[in-house]
Amino acid sequence: MRTELVSEPGDPDRPNEDFAAVVLPASGQGGALVILDGVTPPRDGTGCLHSVPWYVARLGGALTELTVSRPDVPLAGALARAIARTAEAHAEACDLSHPRTPQATVVTARWSPETVEYLVLSDSALLVESSEGSVTAVLDDRLSRLPRSALATDALVDANVRNKEGGFYTAAADPSVAERAVTGTLPRATVRALLGMTDGATRWVEKFREGDWADCFRFVRKEGAQALVDRVRELERRDAEKRAYLRRSKTHDDASVVYAEL
Template structure:
């Protein structure tokens, strides 16, 4: 499996809350969530610390048992990261630092995947069928206020994300495709899915662009669209961290 990617902060003036960890057999993509100003997370660690620790713990679980189900890997990674907080942080705080998770693993017989939080994975079979695993539950919240998102985080009425609830792993989107049928794949954070959700591209357009021109050109597409969009057109950030990973089999 050949892996190419770009991972860039929304601005050089702030840290990148995205994180990528890639090997020839698996890829992990994380998109950390920065708490709004004034919200007490109950944690002494910042989001870059969280995504780095979570990535390491997920990778350790994948390497320890290469055949483990990805929901189990995700649960073990969250549990280990909670332990890494030690006694300095309140693991009961609903606003504890959190992250989306996307995992792609090439096994002996299958390419399997897990998606938790508002990121996506695209897998194309050799016959041209495109599988899209996109966790878009945050788009359907009945309350997008700071208090509303806090109330709905890691609940069945809202959305699930990797933070301080290991049971979130059971709510991930998981699946697999026979290895011989996989041609190419992509893992993207919501900084990239906006090309489809806001700017009129299709998932196949995105995959083709990654394949033919590479992740750097997709990043350029996103930044150009963001700059051309009038302020206030969409809810949320005008510019976001961007991670796009392309895998060729």
């Protein structure tokens, strides 16, 4: 089995708000990958004493452990338990009802000798290569389908669309959000490899239009996960002044990539 993992902060002077892991249980009968992208908080606070990296480390660690230790629990159930466990760790000291309580996007996949399960929540991505070589992008596109007017300000987003019906969802403090994730199960024999990415890495496709999802998958398989992040950084630097592609987005974002050949 070949696996690769890369996670780089957008700014070396700021903590990386991503989490990335790939695990191979001692049984040797399968594995899992977990990727979280912490939501950068607004300047006026989150109602929480803890940082986004603290939250992402807690949630990512809990989810990684649960995907391995409880193979009998579906991934949505594992995510719900991980969210609940993380919420319990700071519920007494923090306002978990605040719309910007620390939160994250989630991608996870788990494989056994029989199946490959997957879960995607919010705007990170999972690419699945079939045994025949075709590539399918598993996406939660609710955020991208919202009108720009709904996303004009943080206040509008928090009041109307963040973790609300008709809007988009992230993993925050409410375990029930796990049921909103995009999930599925595939026969193991039909899956050759998986590629999970936070949106700092999916910029290769979604902002800079270097190719489609299949092109992105082939690039990582040939050149490696680090090469994808390096290419995104190069494109960001080129566009930093004119912002033809980046527009109002931050110049550099945390970028994580996990690649696993099954």
